[in-house]
Amino acid sequence: MNVHLKPIHEIRMTRPDDGIAPGKPLLVVDNISLAFGGVKAITNISFDILKGEIRAIIGPNGAGKTSMLNVINGFYHPQEGTITFRGEKRSRMRPHVAAHQGIARTFQNIALFKGMSVLDNIMTGRITLQNRNLFWQALWRGPAEQEELEHREAVEHIIDFLEIEHIRKTPVGRLPYGLQKRVELGRALAAEPSLLLLDEPMAGMNLEEKEDMSRFILDVNQQFGTTIALIEHDMGVVMDLSDRVVVLDYGRKIGDGTPDEVRNNQDVIDAYLGVSHDE
């Protein structure tokens, strides 16, 4: 997308285009089942994520939402089903490989590097874009130095965008929760992902922080064209932000469609209002 707003457009687009036209499926989840021993976390779930959309995954606690994200970025390996990303069907995926393919994510319980500064945390997000050559790095000369400076510049733009300039050098462990969430988003953005997975980006935030975060998510989606899949509990936020919603309950898909369609779906209403399952 060719948008000229400051400052996010200045973030260098280093990652090559993923070659998927807007509106076409970027990621297709086909008949995925995942079990831990005898406990079924996900049963026969299929849905797709289209390039450029914000796709929400909602459902009551224990519905399998986070498990689904963990399958997508390779932390869990489903027993059945396939996942197609950028038109390529993938086999057993490992998380760092998923990251290299352009899937970045945040975590429900913030997984930042607590002892490192905000700047360093966000810099780690660019690891997949750095052509690391240990030899040059060790000498801190030539190509490695040049590369480091370029990435540093990109990261500074992300810091500007997220309005966290004042805490750049602060160790993340000392920051309040809301800011940590923002830094984690920054680290994911630094990877210039084709698919951004957000696991409850607004959990535990106050109204103001939620509004800020919503604004960041919309900006990233609209200005960058980044495809986003997000898990969220705040229905107001989900309905406002997302283009399409998939609803899970007890590891099964019970609804899929636009926010309006989902809102009027009887199964979804039952799941949220708690109709007994053995009727």
Place this chain on the structure above:
Amino acid sequence: MSPALLNFIEIFMNGLMAGIMYSLVALGFVLIFKASGIFNFAQGVMALFAALTLVGLQTGQVPFSHLINAIFGTDIHNWGEGMNTVLAILLAMAIMVALAWAIERFVLKHLVNQEPIILFMATIGLAYFLEGLGDLMWGSDVKTLSVGLPSGGSFWWEDVTREWAAAGSEYFGMYIDLLDVSATVIAIILVTALTLFSQYTATGRALRAVADDHQAALSVGISLRTIWVIVWSIAGFVALVAGIMWGSKSGVQFSLSLIALKALPVLILGGFTSIPGAIVGGLIIGVGEKLAEAYVGPLVGGAIENWFAYVVALAFLLFRPQGLFGDKIIERI
């Protein structure tokens, strides 16, 4: 200055320099422990193995010569005059990197997500394996190692300090071993280089990231296995430096692997996760045991240098188990 004070300074300085040696070994432990939570019992043997390899290459020994001779009835020992020291060090380093790769490939890879005690047991196995391999490859005789570092007492320092003594006193100057001085300088350079590397390079950041949070590190695209090879290589490099220092000082012999035991009190003092802790811990142990030997030793018949460090460690375990710089252990109950 009075001779008593000068004596104290001399003992103190010698303690510092002995401490640097302990720090070097402890540093290798901390690097691996931080990145992977593994307490690497084989660190001392790695130093021995590195030193053996270096001497072997330097003097042109044929690896496995005893084994070859025993099987084929041949009588080969050397393949020539040996090689240039710098080349030998580079080659020994390459072998330590290959060793790191092999350890990841054949041991750690199969033990991912296992209990720390299992990984610890694996490193004990590794220690014995490496000791045996070193013996088989290079033989078990004590070898002298010289990489061209200055050694012996410094006459200059002796002259200077003799001047410091009060006129008329019978003081003949301080003894300081030049080898200890060079070891100190090299250790300072090594630690500075490691610190700069970990602070200002992408790989350094990745190392710190892995030390902080494995899951998050994976999610940003860091391959744990690559990092482990790098960390074990760096630990191998530190082992090589430690091996060179200890080897130059007391010959390359198999008791070298026992210096790993001296690193334990250093780690308990400094904390298992702190690089500055390893350095300071080593210095405290070094100075402590020399001073204790000189001032307390005569009262109890001497030789307390051998156990002093462990007693200090015991006191720390009782009163400050996380060490001086280690992360405080807070458990929810």
